[in-house]
Amino acid sequence: MNRSPARSFPRVRLRRNRADDWSRRLVAEFRLGVDDLIWPVFVVEGEGQRLPVASMPGVERFSVDLLVEAAAEARGLGIPAVALFPVVPRERKTAEAAEACDPDNLVCRAVRALKREVPGIGVICDVALDPYTSHGHDGLLREGHVVNDESVAVLVRQGLTLAAAGADVLAPSDMMDGRIGAIRDGLDDAGHQGVRICAYAAKYASAFYGPFRDALDTGGLLKGDKRTYQMDPANAAEALAEVALDLEEGADSVIVKPGLPYLDIIRRVKDGFGVPTFAYHVSGEYAMLKAAVANGWLDNDRVLLETMLSFKRAGADAVLTYAAVEVARLLHR
Numbered sequence: 032m033n034r035s036p037a038r039s040f041p042r043v044r045l046r047r048n049r050a051d052d053w054s055r056r057l058v059a060e061f062r063l064g065v066d067d068l069i070w071p072v073f074v075v076e077g078e079g080q081r082l083p084v085a086s087m088p089g090v091e092r093f094s095v096d097l098l099v100e101a102a103a104e105a106r107g108l109g110i111p112a113v114a115l116f117p118v119v120p121r122e123r124k125t126a127e128a129a130e131a132c133d134p135d136n137l138v139c140r141a142v143r144a145l146k147r148e149v150p151g152i153g154v155i156c157d158v159a160l161d162p163y164t165s166h167g168h169d170g171l172l173r174e175g176h177v178v179n180d181e182s183v184a185v186l187v188r189q190g191l192t193l194a195a196a197g198a199d200v201l202a203p204s205d206m207m208d209g210r211i212g213a214i215r216d217g218l219d220d221a222g223h224q225g226v227r228i229c230a231y232a233a234k235y236a237s238a239f240y241g242p243f244r245d246a247l248d249t250g251g252l253l254k255g256d257k258r259t260y261q262m263d264p265a266n267a268a269e270a271l272a273e274v275a276l277d278l279e280e281g282a283d284s285v286i287v288k289p290g291l292p293y294l295d296i297i298r299r300v301k302d303g304f305g306v307p308t309f310a311y312h313v314s315g316e317y318a319m320l321k322a323a324v325a326n327g328w329l330d331n332d333r334v335l336l337e338t339m340l341s342f343k344r345a346g347a348d349a350v351l352t353y354a355a356v357e358v359a360r361l362l363h364r
């Protein structure tokens with residue numbers, strides 16, 4: 032930064048550049064575009080289903096037929112990719128999460144439908160066992176402990192199942208050690224060199240995931256918490272260590288999650304590694320905004336756009352947000 036000492040008031044008046052809309056646009060340092068948006072979508076069984084999520088006003092869980100329509104609309108708005116999250120019926124959840132590796136499970140059917148009917152939109156799939164486990168954890172439980180290596184073996188099989196269904200990007204959100212390398216090797220051995228890995232590298236054990244667990248109906252099932260695998264909010268340097276490892280293991284891009292409370296982490300990751308870095312504006316952040324809007328306390332459109340821009344300013348290349356479609360519409364106005 033060259034801050035010349037000669038620049039001082041009254042010759043220098045920074046308000047001059049702010050005086051008109053045209054000059055504000057001209058000097059804007061960061062811009063938000065539809066290319067910066069990833070839309071996370073919940074998928075349910077059945078047909079013609081569109082189920083609201085009470086704690087996430089405006090969010091609907093779609094059956095595959097309606098997901099296809101929604102994704103086509105998102106593609107039409109210029110949104111590059113969707114991230115799928117299946118709502119697995121309780122009777123299919125087991126301690127060992129077998130459903131996660133069934134090639135005909137809900138998310139695999141959704142991927143195949145999207146690839147067939149909505150070509151050109153990227154399909155990102157979460158790799159983690161929590162939608163499928165009866166205990167709500169992202170890995171396998173042995174004597175009350177979420178075990179690492181055994182979980183990784185299942186995550187590799189889940190990843191291969193998703194890749195075979197046609198997923199473009201696998202996004203491991205489980206936070207087991209070594210899973211990126213294991214999944215990369217598994218993909219390469221199976222001839223899926225082109226399938227990308229977007230690692231939830233710095234994922235914190237956050238209280239902001241509450242509404243997501245409502246949407247997936249996993250919250251009530253969860254035994255204990257996820258603090259033995261997700262990161263401690265007290266740590267920052269550790270996030271850089273997580274990112275370094277995931278990149279070494281073959282990640283193509285990384286996610287910092289949650290978003291707004293962790294803008295410092297996004298900045299440090301982007302500056303430290305220079306790799307594609309995505310922010311996850313998570314369910315609780317979305318819920319807070321919408322709750323304030325519902326009370327008439329905040330202006331929805333302006334706060335949404337300001338929030339998205341803050342991610343760009345922090346260094347994010349794209350943002351996963353439940354408001355992606357809404358934001359894209361605003362940007363097209």
Ligand code: PBG
Nearest residue numbers: 159161204239240243313314315
């Ligand atoms: C599960 C997963 C979670 C989210 C994305 N993938 C929840 C969790 O870790 O408990 C949260 C997303 C959100 O809150 O919007 N592995």
